[in-house]
Amino acid sequence: MSFELYILGSGAAIPTSKRQASAQYVNCNERHILIDCAEGTQQQLRKYGLKLQKIQFILISHLHGDHFFGLPGLLSTMHLLGRNKKLTIFGPVGLEALIGAMLSAGGHPLDFEINFVGLQPNNSELIYQDRFIEIYAFGLKHRIPTIGYRINEKPKLLNLNKQAVESSDLLIEDLPKLKAGISVQRDNKFYNYKDYTLAPLPIYSYAYCSDTKPSNVYLKAIEKVDLLYHEATFTEQHKDRAKKTFHSTAKQAAKQATLAQCSYLLLGHFSSRYENAEVHLKEAKEIHSNVLDSSDGMHIELGNWQAIFGKSDNK
């Protein structure tokens, strides 16, 4: 059970030979989630060895083409490859009608069920949860209605202290209770769960903010997230352009991460006008100490901070 992020597209609206437009793949405790789906996302999934039929949830931020034009093709390929497993798609109201029209023009209904959930950008709202994860949606500040997403792992079960358990008279049926933090009474003996368990594995959280200008409205929603992906379309040199187009500079992204006390910051959605993200990174690092620039094909295992950022949070 791990929490992994794959960057499928780290660029802004115009794809280049190095950067495709926005798409990310998240595997959080075997919940497989695609965030945004630019043109070419199905090809990127294949390129990086990710199985598109595993995807259970698609989260679309907004209806600019570089965030959803790959969706009809992805769904079509899922169908052609024989999918029959349900898919849930969260996105702005209006997405369902657009995708439905594109697919129905082909005259062939999909063989699998899609549960489209239309969202209105708003305060943070729990849109999905199960035993292992929860997903929140929240409003960003862009030119058109835009939604950010946060994925939290739920607290994990305690680990058993095998040595203590084996030298006790506890039965197998008692173990799930202990792992859930429930003490056991058996044969007039009290077994305090604390004596038979160890700390659970740490849990992590990830938030996705693209596209947006920096704003207070979403600070609470991303508060204390372990890893924040924040768009950084521009450098300070093009601050005016960022303001005009409701985008962020890398420095502004870092300020948002600092204000919201996010531990690690991943920058992306870089404009095609930049050869690389060196200046973005430099400007952001002046504000926040744990920053990385994303690139297509990047793979991050949450918690493995030492390897990725060169620093650990000692969770």
Added chain:
Amino acid sequence: MSFELYILGSGAAIPTSKRQASAQYVNCNERHILIDCAEGTQQQLRKYGLKLQKIQFILISHLHGDHFFGLPGLLSTMHLLGRNKKLTIFGPVGLEALIGAMLSAGGHPLDFEINFVGLQPNNSELIYQDRFIEIYAFGLKHRIPTIGYRINEKPKLLNLNKQAVESSDLLIEDLPKLKAGISVQRDNKFYNYKDYTLAPLPIYSYAYCSDTKPSNVYLKAIEKVDLLYHEATFTEQHKDRAKKTFHSTAKQAAKQATLAQCSYLLLGHFSSRYENAEVHLKEAKEIHSNVLDSSDGMHIELGNWQAIFGKSDNK
């Protein structure tokens, strides 16, 4: 002035690591034409060094996703890169509404004019012509309304016989007439154009048939075309599947090319179930002597048959 074809996608509905879905780029006497536009076409254009802003005409065959899902993204990128030159798009009725909806969701109109021309598959119909080329549309036989296209070069001007002209008393102003095949009367002397000109450069024609089952309805439209691109989704092994899905086998494509007396045949739209097109090629070659399998990135200069097919038509 040349007639060049670039294959951007030689595969069928499911893109693979080797074959993208349908798209072709034609430069016919500096008329720049895109035929079909699968998802990822803008990336393919970039990959093969073709300038998307040069495109003046887009011809869409039908509304299955693997033939048009790349159109919204391509148009969007043309806009973002500052296009203001008009673009003409031919395609099935209904295409304009779909693309319009996808683009207008982003809340930003395009900065350039698009002339959408909705077509009904029919007998061969001249849809465009100018001094150098003519484009015909014609109906194919697929599960949904589908259009084939044929691009003809118009007869070229005669070449001047420089030696004969220089040793005559002809004036510069006479030369355009001679090149157009008009004899000249000057100072009581008759200059027969035949004595002062050589044969013009040969002209070529290209037809695109994808997707379709073999049918008589389009044989006349592709008659005696120099190069025919014909879909060959399946091999004979999957003949039944071809019939059921209104597609062609390679052998059927070759029969069509033979019946219509097409000089050269290019196969494509290969199903992703095949590792390569060796069997397609073998089966087609039993019927037609000048056959080639297309591949992504393939570049063909019409007339350069010797280099491509190993045989010349001695035009």
